[in-house]
Amino acid sequence: MRAIVQEHYGSTDALRIRDVEQPETAHDEVLVRVRAAGVDRGVWHLMTGRPYPVRLAGYGLRAPKNPVPGMDLAGVVEATGKDVTGFRPGDEVFGVGTGAFAEYARAPQDTLAPKPSNLTFEQAGVVATSGTAALQALRDHGQVEPGQSVLVIGASGGVGTFAVQLAKAGGAEVTAVCSASKVDLVRSLGADRIMDYEREDFADGRRHYDVILDIGGNSSLSRLRRALAPKGRLVIAGGETGGRWLGGTDRQIRARVLSPFVSQTLTTFISRANHDDLMILKRMIEDGKVTPIVDRTYPLSEVPKAIRYLEEGHARGKIAIAA
Numbered sequence: 001m002r003a004i005v006q007e008h009y010g011s012t013d014a015l016r017i018r019d020v021e022q023p024e025t026a027h028d029e030v031l032v033r034v035r036a037a038g039v040d041r042g043v044w045h046l047m048t049g050r051p052y053p054v055r056l057a058g059y060g061l062r063a064p065k066n067p068v069p070g071m072d073l074a075g076v077v078e079a080t081g082k083d084v085t086g087f088r089p090g091d092e093v094f095g096v097g098t099g100a101f102a103e104y105a106r107a108p109q110d111t112l113a114p115k116p117s118n119l120t121f122e123q124a125g126v127v128a129t130s131g132t133a134a135l136q137a138l139r140d141h142g143q144v145e146p147g148q149s150v151l152v153i154g155a156s157g158g159v160g161t162f163a164v165q166l167a168k169a170g171g172a173e174v175t176a177v178c179s180a181s182k183v184d185l186v187r188s189l190g191a192d193r194i195m196d197y198e199r200e201d202f203a204d205g206r207r208h209y210d211v212i213l214d215i216g217g218n219s220s221l222s223r224l225r226r227a228l229a230p231k232g233r234l235v236i237a238g239g240e241t242g243g244r245w246l247g248g249t250d251r252q253i254r255a256r257v258l259s260p261f262v263s264q265t266l267t268t269f270i271s272r273a274n275h276d277d278l279m280i281l282k283r284m285i286e287d288g289k290v291t292p293i294v295d296r297t298y299p300l301s302e303v304p305k306a307i308r309y310l311e312e313g314h315a316r317g318k319i320a321i322a323a
């Protein structure tokens, strides 16, 4: 099968398109004929091996343990391991697997769900990681309730476009921060108020939010806290600095350390895709409450170009790969 292969950590120059063996699946895994895959920051971290703790987290010390990159996918079940009960060959699925930038990928049954019936494969292929991150950030860590005010910083990107829609669907009043060129997009997602970060300061003291979800821009903790209600919850999803050792996570660590000493809750998280949350996203998508936003779609041979576009940090929603 054709696949993108990476034999060492590095830039997109480390990626090659090759013919390789189809992956072998474990008993609880599904072999998926990939129709589309999603590109996100996790892919970039595993390609570069940065920040370095990624390598210690089991992804390979000197080189990627899985030479075929790509995690988010949508496609058709080709075969199932003997312990797989929820899927059969021919089923259309979406979720998270291993080696999604290829014609076939393997995925545990626990990180797959039936594809939303109203989505194309390209739309479905970009949902899992960013959709799950937005859902878990708002529900589990932000504990957002109907009527609360929620500030989403980085509202126009991969996670942000899901977060705005999910927060609105949960009954929150949403203020979204993005660049001027994305205002129309973010308004179309249902945001109640929009701030262009080049012209307005969300921390000018005029408004205080019950929940702040910080996904982009790397604002300092003191600025974020200034915009947060006295008992509010700050959830830091991420923010890239390119640093080799911490890659922007130092803010997250400081937030956790400070939280017990202040009235606000300052937290962070690492999202985990799972079947139940994918089913929640599927239902919300089929009910028309959430629509994945696909900015660009690249063919498999152009994965390096797709990742370079992601690296620029200004995609309108998600980037897809059509296999």
Ligand SMILES: NC(=O)c1ccc[n+]([C@@H]2O[C@H](COP(=O)([O-])OP(=O)(O)OC[C@H]3O[C@@H](n4cnc5c(N)ncnc54)[C@H](OP(=O)(O)O)[C@@H]3O)[C@@H](O)[C@H]2O)c1
Residues within 6 Å of the ligand: 040, 041, 042, 129, 130, 133, 153, 154, 155, 156, 157, 158, 159, 160, 177, 178, 179, 180, 182, 197, 215, 216, 217, 218, 236, 237, 238, 239, 240, 269, 270, 271, 272, 310, 313, 314, 315, 317
């Ligand atoms: N914790 C987790 O489990 C988890 C899961 C997924 C992702 N993440 C992390 O979350 C971060 C974002 O991921 P993503 O996939 O959404 O990335 P993305 O698609 O590249 O989006 C980043 C967003 O940041 C915005 N931005 C840039 N400068 C800004 C500023 N000064 N103020 C406000 N917004 C600004 C960009 O908006 P404009 O284009 O409008 O400038 C863009 O929408 C990454 O660091 C990623 O690693 C964490």
